[in-house]
Amino acid sequence: MTFTPAIRPRRLRRTPALRRLVAETRIHPAELILPVFVREGLVTPRPITAMPGVQQHTIDSVRRAAVEAAEAGLGGIMLFGVPETRDARGSAADDPNGILNAATAAVASEVGDALVVQTDLCLDEFTDHGHCGVLDASGAVDNDATLDRYCATAIAQAEAGSALLGLSGMMDGQVAAVRDALDAAGHHGTGVLAYSAKYASAFYGPFREAVDSQLSGDRRSYQQDPANRREGAREAELDIAEGADVVMVKPAMSYLDVLSDVAAFSPVPVWAYQVSGEAAMIEAAAANGWIDRRGAVLESLTSIKRAGADAILSYFATEVARWLR
Numbered sequence: 001m002t003f004t005p006a007i008r009p010r011r012l013r014r015t016p017a018l019r020r021l022v023a024e025t026r027i028h029p030a031e032l033i034l035p036v037f038v039r040e041g042l043v044t045p046r047p048i049t050a051m052p053g054v055q056q057h058t059i060d061s062v063r064r065a066a067v068e069a070a071e072a073g074l075g076g077i078m079l080f081g082v083p084e085t086r087d088a089r090g091s092a093a094d095d096p097n098g099i100l101n102a103a104t105a106a107v108a109s110e111v112g113d114a115l116v117v118q119t120d121l122c123l124d125e126f127t128d129h130g131h132c133g134v135l136d137a138s139g140a141v142d143n144d145a146t147l148d149r150y151c152a153t154a155i156a157q158a159e160a161g162s163a164l165l166g167l168s169g170m171m172d173g174q175v176a177a178v179r180d181a182l183d184a185a186g187h188h189g190t191g192v193l194a195y196s197a198k199y200a201s202a203f204y205g206p207f208r209e210a211v212d213s214q215l216s217g218d219r220r221s222y223q224q225d226p227a228n229r230r231e232g233a234r235e236a237e238l239d240i241a242e243g244a245d246v247v248m249v250k251p252a253m254s255y256l257d258v259l260s261d262v263a264a265f266s267p268v269p270v271w272a273y274q275v276s277g278e279a280a281m282i283e284a285a286a287a288n289g290w291i292d293r294r295g296a297v298l299e300s301l302t303s304i305k306r307a308g309a310d311a312i313l314s315y316f317a318t319e320v321a322r323w324l325r
């Protein structure tokens with residue numbers, strides 16, 4: 001006799017209409033944010049080998065990318081700057097005419113309110129040694145001296161028109177310091193997006209090419225150890241207490257447990273960053289015909305949302321938003 005189950009979960013998977021109706025997680029273009037790179041002195045956009053489809057933009061081409069992102073319905077854009085000259089203190093970061101601030105002003109005037117214009121707030125693109133802060137006499141990253149540089153950079157970015165400052169340097173006290181500096185300068189409306197749980201990850205590999213990184217060595221004395229889960233929640237807790245408007249977990253796919261932990265207690269929005277190496281893995285496997293590109297991209301973003309992300313930074317953002325239309 002054939003056994004006939006009384007309970008059949010497959011019933012709700014029977015047709016596309018049923019599956020659509022019972023889906024627990026959806027991706028919406030408004031919760032996607034596109035990271036972009038703007039390089040000083042470029043005449044035409046330059047492709048990034050390790051990131052197919054991603055380029056170092058000129059100011060003109062980043063304006064166009066921002067308009068396309070807005071037309072696709074994205075929630076925001078995150079700008080990174082690649083300066084022509086670097087020094088020990090990352091002087092170009094808080095120079096109002098520095099590439100990131102100039103590009104921010106250009107994009108903000110182009111898109112107005114159609115897109116939330118955000119900026120990476122860190123020194124690594126601007127220092128000649130490639131670290132996220134300034135160094136002390138022994139060559140170690142000097143936490144408190146770096147906070148002064150972040151505060152100056154925050155004012156410059158706020159004045160350029162950035163609505164949310166993405167603090168990605170993992171210095172202790174960075175959220176409190178920057179919040180204080182913004183408020184003292186009257187920028188009460190400029191928000192802080194804290195890259196709270198940012199791990200020292202091999203998945204940032206392609207990003208190094210994207211920003212012409214000068215780093216030799218690693219960031220393990222300030223970014224978190226991938227072995228630590230509790231510490232990710234603690235960093236988010238501290239940033240919330242220091243006044244972060246949004247907290248973020250980064251990378252995303254290898255840290256879904258941390259994301260889920262933070263989402264469980266956070267009273268502020270929780271975002272995740274699908275970083276360069278995560279995109280590169282999908283692109284490389286798809287280029288070899290080993291996985292279905294579109295399926296893998298959508299599954300990865302769905303999984304990040306399912307784990308608890310309210311919004312996602314992804315290099316696929318504009319493309320995915322168009323698929324969803």
Ligand code: PBG
Nearest residue numbers: 122124168203204207275276277
């Ligand atoms: C630091 C920063 C990095 C990324 C975003 N902000 C690099 C790092 O910490 O080494 C990585 C993003 C990516 O890999 O896509 N300013």
